Amino acid sequence: MTQSSPRRLKLGFILHGVGRTWDDWRHPDRDVRASTSFPFYLHQARLAERGKFDFLFVADSLSINEKSSPHYLNRFEPITILSALAGATTHIGLVGTLTVSYSEPFNVARQFASLDHISNGRAGWNVVTSWLGDTAANFSKDSHPEHHQRYRIASEYIDVVQGLWDSWEDDALVGDKAGGVFVNREKLHRLDHQGEFFQVRGPLNIGRSAQGQPVIFQAGASESGRDFAARRAEVVFCGPQTLAEAQDYYRDLKDRARKFGREADQPLILPGVAPVIGLTEEEAEQRYRELSSLGSLDSGLGFLARAFNDHDFTHYDLDAPFPDVEALGRNSNQSASLRILELVRRDNLTLRQIAERLATPRGDFVGTPGQVADTLQNWFESEGADGFVLFETLPGQLELFVEHVVPLLQDRGLFHRDYEYSTFRENLGLPYPINRYTAQRVA
């Protein structure tokens, strides 16, 4: 970003089918098959692109059981649905979650590079390590690596993937028909990675794409996760419940990044937000009641089970103090379980109270388009966010956001009026990753 250009917020949209929590599918306007409906995804994607969103985001998980929420039970695989959308959109970024725990770096490097070519430079990879206790059983493994180990694996994994993405220098493909030279072999490189967890020779069998390398997303929340994000991520996705939480996270992560020698504006930090918009305050409140009427106690208990290693909470007295399950969260979703425990302690909640709160969190974004735009602006201008990743809480909310909130953000100079560049990386204001071998040659 040059000094003269104003700081603009970035917007992503989370694509999901039947909803984002346990009971969203029960809304009268939901198609219960939306999670595997390409027409639905296409409609949402095009709507987001009409609203000039910087990117679409497809989350993921790898195992289900009898306690899983409907939005996990049945869903598109991210790489495939993003590739399908790549051919049907022109400017919007395409970000997908893919775990390093149960995949091969060569395959992952290749699929994202291929998506990057198909989309002409619009791919992003949200790097995650798997934490759901029973995922290992789908991959011929007995158990996950322990929490700390997972980030060491992830770090080496990204080294390999980014190394493979540099296999081809930008001008390696020559295509000299008369001379019979297809590729300049001095600009096509083996990686010859020999690490602790991976040994990968390369080169990758696909050239560099328009943006050089796909953009790296990460959602570090635990201590080791934050360090990882601060070192490696270009964009960080997070889930604060309040502005104060957002500011704490923002400050902490930028501090860590600076210690690792990164530029002040990196990584971009984008909290997830779940607005409930109405054209009037009354309408917004009515919509929030509509939303919370869908949430059930079961959903809250399901959410708890997910954070605490699939522990069954249905056997406890709902109105007694929250049970002692701290140890269960430690090697599962560490950050989510810690946050829940903090909330329980701070507000002295019973099991029923925390379950209800988790089922339908209200958040700061219930209101008119103007109120929602104000809150977004406030978070953005008070060091809480570099932008936002939007969840659609109710059918029709994305359209309301695109029609009514986006123009306000544009009028206030906070958001671009149109895509300024053709690649995702450029639209985010991220630097072009100069090929390591080209850099060596120049040095």
Added chain:
Amino acid sequence: MTQSSPRRLKLGFILHGVGRTWDDWRHPDRDVRASTSFPFYLHQARLAERGKFDFLFVADSLSINEKSSPHYLNRFEPITILSALAGATTHIGLVGTLTVSYSEPFNVARQFASLDHISNGRAGWNVVTSWLGDTAANFSKDSHPEHHQRYRIASEYIDVVQGLWDSWEDDALVGDKAGGVFVNREKLHRLDHQGEFFQVRGPLNIGRSAQGQPVIFQAGASESGRDFAARRAEVVFCGPQTLAEAQDYYRDLKDRARKFGREADQPLILPGVAPVIGLTEEEAEQRYRELSSLGSLDSGLGFLARAFNDHDFTHYDLDAPFPDVEALGRNSNQSASLRILELVRRDNLTLRQIAERLATPRGDFVGTPGQVADTLQNWFESEGADGFVLFETLPGQLELFVEHVVPLLQDRGLFHRDYEYSTFRENLGLPYPINRYTAQRVA
């Protein structure tokens, strides 16, 4: 296929970018970046769909080195490009190669199931085991499993994938909003596979698609490969050079399939063909010369290297008898190397002669649209083929085939005038795979 419907040939088209052999990229009309050009793939795909082709086919390989052909060096990954094309086509099948050697069955089951949903029932998986000697080095492995072992792994792998595809019975997704029942849990099944090579619990986190399961393709050529294809494949792709070779293969494979208890019309056997079409015989001959002028001795030597475990053939006397390299082919591409050795012995060829023949094989399909249609009809009617998979030899050949050969096949009642069904499986005349758990319940 009911008794009253006429037997119709099936047509597939191999999508590739810069060509199918070493020197195709040097043709003046080739875009040297076609292999990663989505507009080019989209154009080819739509042209094939206009010609009512049953399917598109994307081949694959997983490692490159300094000897690799341009069409291997730089290419789309199959799942991503097929997903992108899924959103831009409506009826044509989408078949991709994916190796069982360096992937996880859960991921593969999921990606093909997802592609099957995106395309509304048009996915096919070409199951291969990897044989290029240096692929293991891209996947943190020292070496491939040996040839025979690879098919035992592949067989168990398909068991797992097809088992996961049955996780959801057809009517498992209930979506009863009033009753709060999203899924009928009695119709959502764990696989609990505990095998020699894989342990996979399931269920898969995506429901059954419109065609039940993606179609299984295979290209068994060696003894164990043929047995594997005869047992497991629904469609077999093969590469005979002559009608006699095609008939031998056809008879052998159908015999094997019968012994394994399969129906007489299964699997479908589709030889690859590489027509060179001209509107007159002279034009066809001129085009063939145009094609063979691109082929170089280096290409033939490269082809040999690939079949014989990356052996370097450039150090031999080109005009001496073919060197003794039989052992090198055995654990590499066994079937290709054996065929080359047979050809060398039968025609008593020098290294130069076999290399030239491999660089530009002429085949039986050089001629006018009528001549090409005659030959296709002859192969189809004399038990050499159930249909064909078409390679485009020169730019413009697919269009000639669609405009001039397809109508002849249609006029003769050999090929459908339009897609009769919405799913790939139905268009191929293959049975719907009844869910195993539903079948148990009914029994």
